[in-house]
Amino acid sequence: MFWLATLLLFQTPPPVLDLPARNPHTTSADLADGKQLYQGRCAGCHGPEGSGGKGANLAVPVLPRAADDRSLYRIIRYGLPDTEMPGSLMDAREIWQTAAFVRSLGSVSAAPVAGDTRNGERVLRGKAGCLQCHALGNEGGRAGPSLTGIGARRGAAHLRAKIADPASEVHESFRMVQVTTRDGRTVRGTRLNEDSWSIQLRDAAGAFHSLWKEEIAKLVSERRTTMPPYRDRLNEQELTDLVAYLSAERGAQ
Ligand code: HEC
Ligand code: HEC
Structure with missing residues (x-):
């Protein structure tokens, strides 16, 4: 039983208040581990050099939402709500190592995108x-x-x-959806918002529709866009x- 309790303890994230203000894992060995973690878990969205892709450009001197180490830690741990930036289940040390590598991406200033x-x-x-x-x-x-x-x-x-x-690449939360209500109406449009109880759409003519989930018989989400x-x-x-x-x-x- 004791080992189980310790296991659980180790998996519980440290309370946010106990987070050190500065990253405690920034040796070159930490950076090397951080790089590996980053390549496996982050590069798919943020690019191998951090210059962005589906995810934000991380190769900037100051991250707009992670100016200090604690906020960077929290973003990696918990993700950004209502965006495609996911949280992660890495342990504290791994998160700090990844954070250290993310900071190192920013010290090489990214070339501005060419063009007028x-x-x-x-x-x-x-x-x-x-x-x-x-x-x-x-x-x-x-x-x-x-x-x-x-x-x-x-x-x-x-x-x-x-x-x-x-x-x-259709934006997750702006998918086209087709809704059929229990009384046989069909509404098709771009999803603007959805929660457990209701969904809001805007149809092709620009009209706004808000429907209760209760009145919906069928909801089909399409990987299509009006763009x-x-x-x-x-x-x-x-x-x-x-x-x-x-x-x-x-x-x-
Ligand atoms: C599924 C794609 C995806 C993955 C995987 C992902 N991210 Fe993100 N990340 C995003 C997106 C999208 C945003 C921008 C969110 C927004 O503002 O809409 C973002 C934002 C961020 C930001 C905030 C940048 C700022 O504005 O200050 C940081 C830091 C970040 N990601 C780090 C990471 C790290 C480190 C990992 C790996 C542990 C990771 N991300 C994995 C998609 C992803
Ligand atoms: C007829 C309407 C329409 C026009 C015109 C249009 N878009 Fe879009 N766009 C959309 C819709 C709807 C979405 C959300 C669904 C999706 O991802 O395709 C979208 C999504 C996007 C996204 C993804 C946003 C994100 O946060 O990832 C970008 C970027 C974008 N549009 C840029 C443009 C640019 C640049 C132009 C002009 C060259 C343009 N759009 C013209 C309707 C339009």
Whole structure:
């Protein structure tokens, strides 16, 4: 019985208040272990060099939400709520080692994404019409997720692939869903929000629908998006400039 209790103790995360303010595991051996942990658990989303992908660019001098060691620890341990950043079950030492490696990514300053950001902004507002569906600051539409701060959340390669071919990677929480109610109505639209009791959608005409789960007979979530592909609508230069502009979009800070 005793061994079981110790096992449980070891698996319980340390209470947050007991977290040291500075990372206690930063030797070169820790960094090497951290690198290995990072490659196995984080690189798939954040890129092997931390320059981002599906996940945020971590190769920056100051992480916007993890400026100090404790906040970095907490993000790795618990993830970021309502985003695709997952928590992890690594033990405290492994988390610190991973954190140490993440910090080391930031000390090599990431090259800015090549491209003419001014032209990128022109493409976004003009020809591509991105703000019809996306908010940026106080302007724009709401059919899709806000692009404010998108450069801090997604890496350049991911943005490029997404714009060229939106179906390649559909945002988890903005899936198209088709709902059939018990009384036989069908509503199709982009999921805006969902909880245990209700779901909110916006249909193609822009109308807002809120349905109680109780009244729903069937709910099909599709890996489809209403975002049009831009592969043939923008040329290589326009796409490059647009990605450079979005990568530099870090929100109001
Ligand atoms: C499934 C993909 C995925 C995995 C795996 C993942 N992340 Fe993330 N991570 C994200 C996304 C997406 C964000 C941005 C969330 C947002 O703001 O929408 C993020 C954000 C972060 C941030 C916050 C950066 C800031 O803005 O300050 C840190 C730090 C981070 N991740 C570290 C890690 C580490 C370390 C690992 C491995 C232990 C990891 N992530 C694994 C997807 C992932
Ligand atoms: C007709 C509406 C529409 C237009 C026009 C549109 N989008 Fe989207 N976009 C969406 C919707 C809906 C989503 C959420 C579902 C998905 O991931 O495809 C989305 C998702 C995205 C995402 C993923 C957001 C994230 O947090 O990962 C990015 C990036 C994006 N759009 C950029 C653009 C850019 C840049 C343009 C202009 C070149 C554009 N979109 C034009 C509707 C649109």
